Amino acid sequence: MKRTLSALAKNQPGVLAELASEFGKSGANILSLAAGETENPEVSRIVLRIEGDDTAIDAAERYLDGLDAIIQIDDLSRKDFVDRELVMVKVAMSPGNTSQLMQIFEVFRANVIGMGQESITVELSGDQERIDGLIQMLVPYGIKSMCRSGMIALKRGDE
Amino acid sequence: MKRTLSALAKNQPGVLAELASEFGKSGANILSLAAGETENPEVSRIVLRIEGDDTAIDAAERYLDGLDAIIQIDDLSRKDFVDRELVMVKVAMSPGNTSQLMQIFEVFRANVIGMGQESITVELSGDQERIDGLIQMLVPYGIKSMCRSGMIALKRGDE
Numbered sequence: 001m002k003r004t005l006s007a008l009a010k011n012q013p014g015v016l017a018e019l020a021s022e023f024g025k026s027g028a029n030i031l032s033l034a035a036g037e038t039e040n041p042e043v044s045r046i047v048l049r050i051e052g053d054d055t056a057i058d059a060a061e062r063y064l065d066g067l068d069a070i071i072q073i074d075d076l077s078r079k080d081f082v083d084r085e086l087v088m089v090k091v092a093m094s095p096g097n098t099s100q101l102m103q104i105f106e107v108f109r110a111n112v113i114g115m116g117q118e119s120i121t122v123e124l125s126g127d128q129e130r131i132d133g134l135i136q137m138l139v140p141y142g143i144k145s146m147c148r149s150g151m152i153a154l155k156r157g158d159e
Numbered sequence: 160m161k162r163t164l165s166a167l168a169k170n171q172p173g174v175l176a177e178l179a180s181e182f183g184k185s186g187a188n189i190l191s192l193a194a195g196e197t198e199n200p201e202v203s204r205i206v207l208r209i210e211g212d213d214t215a216i217d218a219a220e221r222y223l224d225g226l227d228a229i230i231q232i233d234d235l236s237r238k239d240f241v242d243r244e245l246v247m248v249k250v251a252m253s254p255g256n257t258s259q260l261m262q263i264f265e266v267f268r269a270n271v272i273g274m275g276q277e278s279i280t281v282e283l284s285g286d287q288e289r290i291d292g293l294i295q296m297l298v299p300y301g302i303k304s305m306c307r308s309g310m311i312a313l314k315r316g317d318e
Binding site: 143149153 | 165170172173175176179180183186188189190191192193194195196197198204206241243244245246247249272273275276277278280282284298302303304305306307308309311312313314315316317318
């Protein structure tokens with residue numbers, strides 16, 4: 001099953017390696033990982049999308065929760081959260097398809113952030129459905145390169 | 160020095176752990192890491208912001224470049240690239256400061272994605288300067304929680 005985990009970790013060397021390695025040992029596949037700063041400069045938030053055996057993932061989660069460097073680890077699959085992802089896509093462009101591409105960007109409200117002789121680069125942030133939707137629309141034109149941030153997430157409400 | 164590395168890696172278990180551990184061994188501090196899918200389902204792109212001794216980072220980069228699972232590794236500090244980051248911020252809100260907050264969101268073109276009794280959640284994508292600028296403006300109001308994706312980047316131009 002695909003699951004989303006969010007961990008708050010102390011900014012210590014090796015935390016990210018230990019986390020990735022622990023889930024690797026559980027046989028799970030890390031689909032995406034986003035690690036960035038939080039409101040506290042000594043703490044990072046790591047959001048993982050992971051796919052694998054539930055019991056093995058649960059065990060890895062419990063092990064990590066016991067580490068001194070891991071402050072908190074939440075399974076967002078079981079909680080109410082709002083998720084977003086950022087993607088940048090460089091798609092092949094020719095005089096014949098420019099207006100079609102522009103229409104797609106408008107529908108998805110994707111921002112053009114770069115233009116070359118034969119390509120155009122856009123960014124879009126949204127939930128995974130929206131990101132996947134844009135990518136699917138652009139595939140027939142030829143995606144030259146693409147970079148996804150991995151999912152980030154925050155709990156809904158005031159907490 | 161702070162540097163940005165972008166790696167294309169085969170989707171194999173353990174790649175992320177090896178990468179994080181190799182930079183850990185070099186004594187460098189991983190400031191952010193974003194690992195996500197690319198246009199090729201068998202390949203992931205990993206973008207790292209890293210700070211540490213340049214010689215040690217160079218050595219780690221060369222070692223990783225030699226691994227079968229690493230297809231390519233680029234040092235973006237030396238290339239022309241466009242970078243973006245995504246942030247979600249939940250900030251404390253009261254009837255007295257709502258309109259001030261809304262003005263800040265408008266200036267930064269941040270999107271409101273959630274609202275509670277005592278908080279409001281926004282998302283913003285942009286370069287690091289813009290993200291840091293928004294955060295700095297929101298700190299005095301009280302940031303309740305925050306999640307950053309880490310930097311993602313693509314080369315400029317058609318390549």
